[in-house]
Amino acid sequence: MPTNTLSPPLLDVHDLCVSFTSRGQVVPIVENLSFSIGEQEILGLVGESGSGKSVTAMALMGLIDAPGVHVSGSARFKGQDLLGLSGKQMRALRGREIAMIFQDPMTAFTPVYTIGWQIDEQLRAHHNLSRKQARTRTVELLGEMGVPDPANTANRYPHQLSGGLRQRAMIAMALSCNPSLLIADEPTTALDVTVQAQILDLMRRLRTTYGSSVLLITHDMGVVAETCDSTLVLYSGRAAETGATQDLFAHPQHPYTAALLASIPPMNGPRPDRLPAIPGTPPQPLERPAGCAFAPRCTYTHASCLPAPPPTFCTVGPAHKVACVLPGEGNPLPKRAYTSATPVL
């Protein structure tokens, strides 16, 4: 869905930095992250485990306040800076304006109450509803999320539901107050593909039925390609590339994005003898190079990649930006060679 370029974005994150202090050392986790999400837009935040996706989400939700944590930057949401809000202000916003769902739905529910009761309570905390009115709405919501027999399912405890049903119940709870922004952290990672496909269908429908924007966090490039309007690729706590999903997948311009896409085994066409693998592993935060974080693994590393500071975003197309020195040096990567003409299985 094209985002309206005239209205300001729903969420505008600027220079977000998160660090932890561990044994007297400052560990930079997320560095200078900037992105925005438009009304009814789905933005995919994609990166490998440890790249800082969850930390980003938690920072936006005001959910990391452990000792030694330092968060800086700004995150403007409907005219206010989320990072400057007090705990009380943030709590008022959470659930009502911004809701979050997790990979493991068990973390969202307490085991001792039925899921229906917990969604009722969430509704009643933000709206003036009788218990009966709340339950009517709960059953309606569960039904809309594709839960079969919602009236009875509402009376069941979290552990009595399958993973897919729990995930739907959690989405129902997250949407109960019609939030403008839903942050979904790996919502389908623990699910089977056939159920994952159902939940992704649901995600895509949210913006039309609920007018919600979604920040979808995942490590799966396939999930991003099928679900997100725009994409932000994270590598070792830093933004590597961002753009409209269509453009980014057609012509990835950061060597990491390109190499990652190339390393995914194809489902059709000839099977390569060997996959074009990326050598090595992502660096730990404390071992992150001063220059480009991908330099130790990149095929194109050269002198200008190595000195600090890391490359900043270079614009390569409308809304398409790359944190790599190549485009600026007049050596952009070639287009991705994939056979979109081949029917996807």
Added chain:
Amino acid sequence: MQFPSPTVQAAPPRSSSGATQPLLAVRDVYKTYSLKHGQTLRAVDGVSFTVMPGEVLGLVGESGCGKSTLGRCLLRLNDVSAGQIIFDGQDITRLPERILRPLRQQMQMVFQDSYASLNPRRRIGDLLAEPLRVHRTPDGRKHTPMAIAHRLEELMELVSLPRAALERYPHEFSGGQRQRVNIARALVLSPRLVVADEPVSALDVSVQAQIVNLFADLQKSLGLTYVFIAHDLAVVRQISTRVAVMYLGVIVELGETDTVLHNPAHPYTIALTQAVPRPVVGAPRHAPLRGEIPSPVNKPSGCRFHTRCPAVQTRCQNEAPTLTQIAPNHAVACHYPVLKSTHA
């Protein structure tokens, strides 16, 4: 890190027969677990297949369908409840451990969780030497310290780890490197059959391809036979010569990789291939199936897929289809298989 072609040669084939005999034959295998309240769960519910030497059989299916249970049964890490496991012509289903022991050298397992399967307090060299200290050479002698040291160096080369890795502890490695160590450990005794249970599922995306390549390289250079369990169809396609699709304890489709994945005949396989999200932007596809896999404790009657099958007919509710050959090297358990890519 690049992968030089392994320099170590395959152990000479120990099969007394030619390559026409399967290395592994599974005949109508059941594995039942007893639960509380007298309930039983048939995790593997009548499975038969064979694997020829040098073949890679990919085993796919959704969580809980019985892949790991079956994998463990193949290596006698689980005892089966009924049926036969035949390894290299020998029925090992009920062999006592004492007789099974020398055969165990020839079949090894690699697990998903690279960390849980390595003792954190022991150096890699120690971990790898252990099987050599426990097992004897084919002619019944102990392995000498020299031979052990030599073998460990060979193994490091095989899995593209530096020799110095032998002196290090598991926590000093990344997930991908630990998986290399696990693979090395499975190879210590030059097995012929390796069962790998989701060996790349827990790895970072950018590291998965390295390990898939390593599995493929080793298979070719050592002439290994794999049963490769994974839920990622693209990974399975990359590595397998044949694919078996499981649903609720049974194999519903079995055949050549490209046949099963590109011309699937079972409605479940079709749905599974359609559900895989691909890194290509196109028209959003819709979920091919409704609902979830039913509980294995209360399996549906008749065809166990009938509660979710888009092609279900009355007969399916009462009569269970059996795995039937529909073309050479292509078998399907469905009353109404979809023939010749009419679903494309």
